Amino acid sequence: MATDTDPYALGQSINMLNGRRWVGGLLKANKQYTMPADDWNEIKSDPEKIKEVLQYFITQHYQYQLPRILELERYYKGENDIHFANTNISSSRADNRVTFGFPKFITNTRVGYSVGNPIKFQYNEDDASDDDLKNALDNFNSRNDESYHEKVMKKNLSITGRAYELEYVKEGTNDVAIRPIDPANAFVVYDSSIEQHSLFGVRYYLIEYMNKPKYYAEVYTDDAIYYFNDGETPGTDLVFDHADEHYFFGVPLTEYINNDERMGDWEASLDKIDAIDKAVSEMANSQEDFANAILKIIGNFDISDADGEEPKHPQIDRKNAIMWLQPDVQQNIGDNGNTVIQPDVGYVTKDLNVAEWKVYVDLIRAQIHMDTNTPDTSDENFSSNSSGVAILYKLWGSDQERAIQESLYTRGIMRRLRILGNYLEVTGQIAHAEDVENYQIIYTPNLPKNDQETLQNAQILANLGTESNQTIREIVEKYTGVSPETEQKRVEDENKQEVDNDPMQKVFNRVQTPNPINTIESSKPDQSKPDQDNLSSTILDKIKGLFGGGK
Structure with a gap:
């Protein structure tokens, strides 16, 4: 586990499943930072006073929150605690360290299920004057590869329980850009009101050049960005560099949360993941130890000695397929004759109860799937022959969490749009920033496709004549991959061409x-x-x- 002084220092020092996991406990490791708004407003324009507040929060984050985030991130990459554990295994025994890829499997499944299909931004007003806003948002999403951006954000949410998004203006332009920020390098401080408004956001990061590590920090307020240089340890030697104004009229660093507890999708199952890692690693050790077991020999080697001396113990050649042994005769105490010990050769091994081991591992696996509401796609009951309705029932638990997470994610997206709208209005690109409130965020779960069922349902609705062509096109979009707007234009172009050719x-x-x-x-x-x-x-x-x- 990470040390108190350097969260990045990690060696063979972890005692698995032994007491508290996070430095300072979960309360400090996942605490949301707040301060009184009045205190902040008094100093928000003074870089030197900002530095004092910044030093406090960076130190807290670095010592208590960063170790948790780094541990969760390395679990996703397959660097589980088993790789760094004190196993106390003898040097003569096998010491395999095998990890199960549950974190990556669960996260990738969740991300693909929730945002595998692009999010739709639907404008709910039919007003020609809003075309500027629609075009501006379309260009914004296209320039920033919005679809991929959402996947990165959802991945960070699934791993660490929080994700950070920075809006900024590209240098020399009026183009607004967004970037996901690693949760290990950012946090937001809120006011102490019930509304929890953002007071400022912080991004601090390490640059290591020519073997000289140095930290930098940036503070984002509702009207400016303050840049600080730092020392080899963050928060220890802050020096104000310069400040730039921005025109977002809000803190441009937005925090998204995965749930009210700000926990990752599999964080509560870390103990079970460690347990299954230990079980599989021990089985691998036992198999290797069995293959390299100690040879046990009872009896005497049948070796003739030319000088009539007692034969010495021969060197054992494991490549020799033949070994000649003879009984060993031991003289009993007194005149009670001799005892003949029959020769025998075998290996010193321990019995492996494979059946019980499998039951134990399968039990933990099932519990992890249940605790994380992640379907076990390797289960024979999760067959490809199941109907769409049957699969939906298996995903029922996941859908409950998805509904909550979508609501929280929509809050973050709407904050993104409000900040973007503020900048577009002040730069004259749109008339009214508040028009962004007319957008509705629509999610389409990325379920296994049943194209035949989709087309049949679309045909039924078309025959009924109760639905518009737009609605029918939205249904078959999952099959064709073509948006309703594009499909409408194609139909109009084809009709025009037919007229031109007739x-x-x-x-x-x-x-x-x-x-x-x-x-x-x-x-x-x-x-x-x-x-x-x-x-x-x-x-x-x-x-x-x-x-x-x-x-």
Whole structure:
């Protein structure tokens, strides 16, 4: 486990499943930082006073929160505690360290399920004046690869229980960008009110160049960014460098949380993950020890000695497939004769109860899947032959957590849009920043696809005639991968091309198109104007005459 002085220092020093896991306990390791708003407002424009507050919070984060975050991140990468544990195994025994990939499996499953399909930003007002906002958001999402950004954010949430997103303006432009910030390098401090407004955000990070480590820190307030240089240990030697204004009118560092406890998806199952790692590693050790077991020999080697001396113990050659032994005769005490010990060769091993070991491992695996609400896709009952409804029942537990997490994630996205709207308004790109409130965030779970069932349902709705073409296109989008808007444009283009390629239709359209010059006159009553039936007949006769057709 990480030390109190350097969270990055990790050696063979972990006592697995033995007492408290986090430095300072979970309360300090996952505490949300707050301070009175009045105290902050008094110093928020004074870099030297900001430095004092910054030093306190960075030190707290580095000593107590960073070790937890680093441990969770390395578990996701497969660097479980078993790799660094004090196993107290004899040097003559095998010492395998085998990890189960539960953290990565659970996180990747959750991320793919929740945001594997891109999030939709649906605007709920039909107002042409809002086109500037729609276009601005579309460009913003496209420039920042928003779909991938959401996946990184959700991965951080699943691992550490929190994720951080920084909005900033690219240098020399008015283009707003977003980047996910490693939870190990960031935190937000809130006020002490019931609303918990962001007072400021902090990003601190290490640059190691030419073997000289040095930390830097950035403080994001609601109107400026303060830059500090630091020493080899964060928070120990802060020096103010410079400040830049921003025009987001809010703290541009946003914290997302995975749940109210700010815990990762598998964090509560770390003990079980360690237990299964120990069990599998011990089984691997036992198998290797069995293969390299100590050879036990009872009896005497049948070796003739030319000088008649007592034969010495021969050197054992493990490559020799033949070993000659003879009984060993031991003289009893007194005149009670001799005891003949029959020769025997074998290995010193311990019995392995594989069946009980498997029951134990399977029990822990099942408990991990249940505790994390993650379906066991290797289970035979989770077969590909199950209907969509049956699979949905198996995912019922996951859906309950997904609903909660989507609500919390939507809070973060809406804060992103509000900050973006503030900047777009102040730079004149949109008229009203509050229009972003008209956006609805829509999630589409990435479930196993049943294309046949999707198309059948779409066909049923189309035959009923109760749903719009837009709705039908949204349903089949999962099958075609084409958005309803793109599909609509394709249909319109194809219809236009069919008209262009049909001479009869082109002439009919030309004859029916009114002359703009005669539009006003045609609106007046004309007693000599033929009725509609005669007009249609006249147009039809002209068309047929052009192409040599008869009446």
